[in-house]
Amino acid sequence: MSCDVSILIVQTFEVRKVRQTIRNIYRAAPQVSFEIIVIDNNPAAGMHAILEKEFPHVRYIALDRNKGFGGGMNEGIRIANGRYILVFNPDIVVEAQSLETLTRFMDAHPDVGVVGPKLVNPNGSLQFSCYRLPPLLWPVYRRTPLGKTAVGKQVIEEYLMTANPHAETQDVDALIGAALFCRRTDLQAIGLFDERFFMYYEDNDLCRRFWERGKRVVYLPSASMIHYHRRASADGSLLQQCFSRFTWIQIASFVRYMQKYFRAPNPRLTYFAFHGGTHQPTNAPSERS
Numbered sequence: 001m002s003c004d005v006s007i008l009i010v011q012t013f014e015v016r017k018v019r020q021t022i023r024n025i026y027r028a029a030p031q032v033s034f035e036i037i038v039i040d041n042n043p044a045a046g047m048h049a050i051l052e053k054e055f056p057h058v059r060y061i062a063l064d065r066n067k068g069f070g071g072g073m074n075e076g077i078r079i080a081n082g083r084y085i086l087v088f089n090p091d092i093v094v095e096a097q098s099l100e101t102l103t104r105f106m107d108a109h110p111d112v113g114v115v116g117p118k119l120v121n122p123n124g125s126l127q128f129s130c131y132r133l134p135p136l137l138w139p140v141y142r143r144t145p146l147g148k149t150a151v152g153k154q155v156i157e158e159y160l161m162t163a164n165p166h167a168e169t170q171d172v173d174a175l176i177g178a179a180l181f182c183r184r185t186d187l188q189a190i191g192l193f194d195e196r197f198f199m200y201y202e203d204n205d206l207c208r209r210f211w212e213r214g215k216r217v218v219y220l221p222s223a224s225m226i227h228y229h230r231r232a233s234a235d236g237s238l239l240q241q242c243f244s245r246f247t248w249i250q251i252a253s254f255v256r257y258m259q260k261y262f263r264a265p266n267p268r269l270t271y272f273a274f275h276g277g278t279h280q281p282t283n284a285p286s287e288r289s
Contacts, residue, residue, distance in 0.1 A: 001081060002081050002082070002083070003032075003033040003034055003035050003081055003082050003083075004032040004033045004034060004082060004083055004084060004103055005030070005032055005033070005034040005035075005082045005083070005084045005085075005086055005099055005103060005181075006034070006035050006036075006037060006076070006077075006080035006081060006082030006084070006085050006086065006184070007025065007034055007035070007036045007037070007086045007088050008037050008039065008073055008076040008077065008080065008085060008086065008087055008088060009021065009022075009036065009037070009038050009039070009088050009089070009090050010038075010039045010041060010069055010072035010073055010076075010090075011038055011039065011040050011041065011042065011045070011047050011090060012041040012042050012066060013042065013045065014090040014091070015045050015046060015047050015050065017090040017091050017228075018038060018047065018090040019050055019054070021088075021090045021091070021092065021093070022036060022038075022055050022058060024093045024094055025094050028094045028095065028096050028098070028099070029096075030094070030099040030100060031100050032099055032100055032103050034082065034099065035057075035059060035080070035081060035082060036055070036057075036058045036059065037058070037059040037060075037061065037076045037079070037080060038051060038058055038059070038060050038061070039061045039063065039072040039073065039075050039076045040060065040061065040062045040063060041063055041065075041066040041067060041068070041072050042066065043062040043063070047060070048060055048062060059079070061075050061076060061079070063075065067195065068195070068197070068198035068199050068202075069177065069193075069197075069198075069199050069202060070192075070193030070194065070195055070197055070198075070199075070202035070206075071193070071195040071198070073087055073192075073193050074192045074193050074195065077184065077187055077188075077192055078192075080184055082184060083183065083184060084102075084103060084106060084181060084182065084183055084184065085180075085181070085182050085183070085184050085187055086099070086102075086179065086180070086181050087177060087179070087180040087181075087182070088178075088179055089177075089178040089179065089227070091178075091227065091228040091229065092119070092178060092179055092225050092226065092227050092228070093225060093226035093227075093228075094225055095224050095225055095226065097223075098117055098223045098224060098225055099223075101117075101220070101222050101223040102115055102117060102181040102220065102223045103181075105218075105220055105222075105223070106181065106183065109216075109218075111214075111215065111216055112215065112216045112217075112218050113182060113183070113186050113190075113210035113211075113213065113215025113216060113217060114175065114180050114181065114182045114186075114206070114207060114210050114215070114217050114218070115175075115180075115181045115182075115217075115218045115219075115220050115223075116129060116130065116175035116176065116179055116180055116181065116217075116218070116219055116220065117179055117181075117220060117221070117223035117224055117225050118166065118219070118220070118221035118222075118223065118224045118225070119176070119178065119179065119224075119225055119226075119227040119229075120224060120225075120226055120227065121226070121227070121229070122226060122228060126166055127227055127229060128160040128161065128162060128166075129175060129176040129178070129179075129219070129227075130161055130164075130166075130170075130172040130173075130174070130175050130176070130219040131159055131160060131161060131172065131173060131174045131175070131176070131204070132158060132159050132161060132172075132173045132174075133173045133174065133204070133208070133261075133266055134159060134201075134204060134254070134257070135155055135159065136258065137155070138155070138159060138254065139250070139251055139254050141155045141156055142156065143247075166219075166221060167221055168221065169218065169219065169220055169221065169222070170218070170219050171216055171217065171218055171219075171268060171272075172207075172217055172218070172219050172268075173204075173207065173208070173211075173217070173266065173268050174203060174204045174207035174208065174217065175203065175207055175217060175219065176203060177202060177203030177206070178227055178229070179225055179227075180203065180206070182210075186210070186213075186215060189213065190206075190209045190210060190213050190215075191209070193205075193206055194206075194209075196256055197253045197256060197257070198249060198252075198253065199249050199250070199253065200249060200250040200253040200254070201250075201253040201254055201256070201257045202253070204257060205257060205260070208261065208267055211267035211268050211270075211271055212267045214271065216271070217268070
């Protein structure tokens with residue numbers, strides 16, 4: 001049955017978080033029609049039994065192997081009935097009116113391919129969830145003491161857009177994959193997630209391909225959600241990170257990303273050069289990437 005929004009959640013080791021997230025979605029009582037689809041990379045964890053008992057209306061897909069974040073999302077997108085897809089992490093709280101705000105914005109802006117809400121920490125402080133394109137040495141600055149140097153701090157701040165006014169709607173290079181709101185038809189047109197990115201940088205890649213297809217990527221702070229964010233790849237000391245599986249998955253994804261786009265122009269800048277800047281929100285700051 002068709003609906004306004006298909007909310008897609010990939011589960012691997014987050015059974016308790018998924019359970020709480022679904023409760024929070026229903027608690028928010030969205031005034032748009034929606035469905036929830038859980039894609040399970042780890043069926044042995046018992047997710048299906050919980051859904052059958054507590055949330056029988058939630059759709060469930062058990063995968064025969066761990067396909068990662070993007071691969072799991074693709075399985076959900078293929079069976080989704082919503083006009084819109086919400087790519088959603090299991091550690092986010094949907095706040096009242098956030099889904100309605102995202103839906104109204106996309107209904108009013110057919111030239112936008114993907115929109116992301118403002119994400120805040122549990123204490124209400126801002127999370128930086130919109131980005132510029134990653135620079136060549138980004139993992140080095142992000143993971144080593146070089147990030148504490150003057151140059152390293154500047155690189156990190158520019159990538160995370162920390163100086164931008166995050167209370168304003170603006171076009172951005174990319175959005176964090178924790179909450180991406182897109183048209184299902186647009187996702188199908190650009191080819192869904194690139195499954196070569198098992199985890200990490202699949203969001204940067206997806207946003208970049210939206211820009212390349214002439215669809216804007218927009219940060220929308222009037223829609224807000226709470227994100228209980230933990231960077232698993234950044235846990236522990238530098239030495240511990242060197243032996244972390246998540247660290248090496250992230251590095252491998254970054255290398256794939258650079259191989260795919262090295263020397264390619266910034267498609268957001270190309271888009272606005274072609275359109276003369278006429279579609280960029282008037283309150284969006286101009287910046288170089």
